[in-house]
Every structure is written in C-alpha cells, then in structure tokens.
C-alpha cells in the first residue's frame with residue numbers, strides 16, 4: 261500500500277469534493293483500452309469503481325484535504341494515491357482522467373497542468389464546464405497549450421431530476437470552443453509530445 265503523503269503541494273486549492281458514495285460518472289465518449297490510468301482530482305474516489313473496469317492500475321491524485329477523506333473507503337490503500345504533484349508528474353500512464361476538476365482551478369494552474377499532462381500520457385480525458393470558476397475558456401486553454409490534438413466533443417447538461425449529466429449534443433472541438441453556451445463538454449485529447 262502506498263501511503264498518502266502529508267506534504268502539501270503548496271498551490272492554491274479548491275475544496276469541492278465529491279463523496280465517494282456518489283455514483284461514478286462514466287464517460288459517454290469512447291476511451292482507448294488502457295493498462296494504467298491517473299484519476300486527476302479524484303476527490304473521494306467516486307470514479308475508481310468505473311476506472312477499474314477499464315484499467316488494471318488505477319492511481320489517484322488530489323490535494324491533501326480531499327485524499328484524507330479517502331481513509332476508510334474500500335478503495336483507500338488499494339491504489340496509489342498521491343498529493344505530491346512533483347512525484348506524480350514523474351510517472352507515466354496510458355490515460356489521465358480529469359473529471360470536473362479543471363474548471364475549478366485558477367487559469368494559470370489549468371495551463372500548467374495541461375502542459376504537465378502531455379508528456380505523462382498519450383491520452384487525456386477531460387470532462388469540464390466550458391467556463392472555469394474564474395471565467396476562463398477551458399477549451400481555449402487546451403489550444404493554447406499546443407500540446408494536444410483534440411477529438412470531437414460531447415455536450416452534456418445537468419439533469420436536475422436525476423442529478424446526472426445527460427447528452428444534449430455533439431460538436432467538433434472548434435465548434436464547441438466557439439460556442440457561447442456554458443455547458444459541460446467531454447473530450448479526449450491526444451498528446452502531441454508523449
């Protein structure tokens with residue numbers, strides 16, 4: 261078992277954490293077959309059970325406050341959980357899975373993580389709201405990184421009756437990027453530098 265490291269990564273942190281007992285939010289777009297996946301911003305690990313169905317090795321990264329909440333959960337200690345980005349970014353994965361994380365980070369952190377992800381994995385799956393909490397256009401930041409070939413986007417909206425996402429459309433990456441709608445988008449990014 262890999263211990264959760266107490267060290268803080270010393271950067272601004274968001275305190276939004278999804279409870280582990282919440283149902284996983286599996287992607288609606290097809291993901292490549294993978295051996296290893298990093299759940300970036302895993303929170304309390306609600307997506308671990310889904311990720312276990314597509315990858316043999318599931319790792320998680322999040323800030324210390326979030327990972328502390330994993331203790332006691334059945335998945336705690338069964339996978340590699342880290343809150344030290346300097347350690348995690350040295351590792352290599354088949355897929356980085358970033359679900360509902362990037363939109364909560366400051367713009368410079370989103371740009372920094374997008375730069376960091378590209379040499380870490382050939383694919384990055386992103387589920388994000390179009391606009392971050394600070395108003396940045398997340399899909400524009402993907403283009404500005406110059407590190408990815410993005411696939412088509414699935415457009416999702418929150419269904420208030422089920423509290424789940426529902427698919428409301430599809431769009432090319434460029435069309436999604438130009439859209440004024442602040443909906444959620446799923447996209448698979450192919451790294452140009454891995």
Ligand SMILES: C[S@@+](CC[C@H](N)C(=O)[O-])C[C@H]1O[C@@H](n2cnc3c(N)ncnc32)[C@H](O)[C@@H]1O
Pocket residue numbers: 271272273274275276277278285300301302303304306307321322323326358359360361364365
């Ligand atoms: C809305 S939750 C989503 C959690 C999980 N991905 C899910 O879909 O259930 C946002 C997550 O981003 C995490 N987060 C905030 N700052 C972060 C950072 N600098 N690096 C990685 N994760 C971060 C939070 O701790 C939280 O777990």
